[in-house]
């Protein structure tokens with residue numbers, strides 16, 4: 001009798017232990033960028049996993065995992081790097097196999113829940129080999145570089161805010177800022193590229209995540225002479241409306257509102273793991289030591305004012321004067337940089353406008369006119 005009880009207790013505890021420690025894989029997302037593919041799995045805290053790479057196979061092994069029926073199909077994904085996805089269960093181990101086109105550099109990490117994602121996330125990045133090697137800290141252009149590029153076409157970096165795993169602000173009717181910013185940025189780039197003497201570079205061309213520091217590096221690597229970041233504003237109440245334009249402030253935001261905004265924009269790197277290539281304060285200090293900073297600030301102000309004048313013709317302004325905030329994306333040394341908050345996605349009327357292709361075109365046209373007027 002005693003032996004049976006002991007046996008039963010241990011059996012029960014085994015079952016319970018098994019049931020308790022089962023971790024749920026809630027959802028799967030994949031994002032393809034020109035340089036990497038990101039796999040994101042919504043998981044439970046304390047997930048036990050390991051990844052082994054064999055030739056063209058990446059195997060993810062998760063202990064005691066359970067899948068949700070509704071997300072089962074989402075596992076099977078193909079893109080230019082992932083050729084095939086398979087799953088297998090071996091005892092308590094759930095195995096996910098990715099057959100890849102070639103060997104990639106694989107990085108994985110977990111992210112905590114935030115305002116946009118309620119679950120912990122397991123992120124697996126597949127980086128193209130040769131492109132990762134070329135990632136290095138780009139030096140600020142020298143004055144002779146600036147002279148050289150002045151004689152050539154004007155290169156404008158158009159930065160569509162957010163992307164991929166980072167949706168940006170979510171609208172009153174649930175539209176995502178990342179989609180709106182990309183649509184406006186693309187329209188703006190087309191207009192600039194049609195204009196003689198101008199060339200637009202997009203920091204992203206699709207729905208994938210680009211870190212803030214990477215955006216700055218793209219501008220530098222392309223010798224851009226202006227940096228224009230496109231965003232849509234959001235606040236907790238739906239009454240705030242209209243456009244604002246920001247320039248970089250060394251001391252951070254000029255108003256409480258700007259400070260909040262800056263905080264929310266700058267923490268977006270938590271969507272993809274923070275890069276340590278550019279250390280925030282050290283980097284900013286370098287800019288402050290840059291003798292051309294004063295000129296750069298004046299030019300940024302001038303660009304912001306020109307854009308505001310044009311925006312005022314098509315949409316009400318939230319702030320009539322250029323605002324100052326310490327956005328990471330505005331920390332491009334030597335080149336005038338502005339961040340345009342095109343309207344409030346949290347306001348139902350503004351959100352409708354932001355989703356309307358004709359209105360997007362008007363906004364792109366206003367920013368375009370602002371840029372052209374700045375140079376004239």
Ligand SMILES: [Zn+2]
Nearest residue numbers: 161168231232
């Ligand atoms: Zn934004």
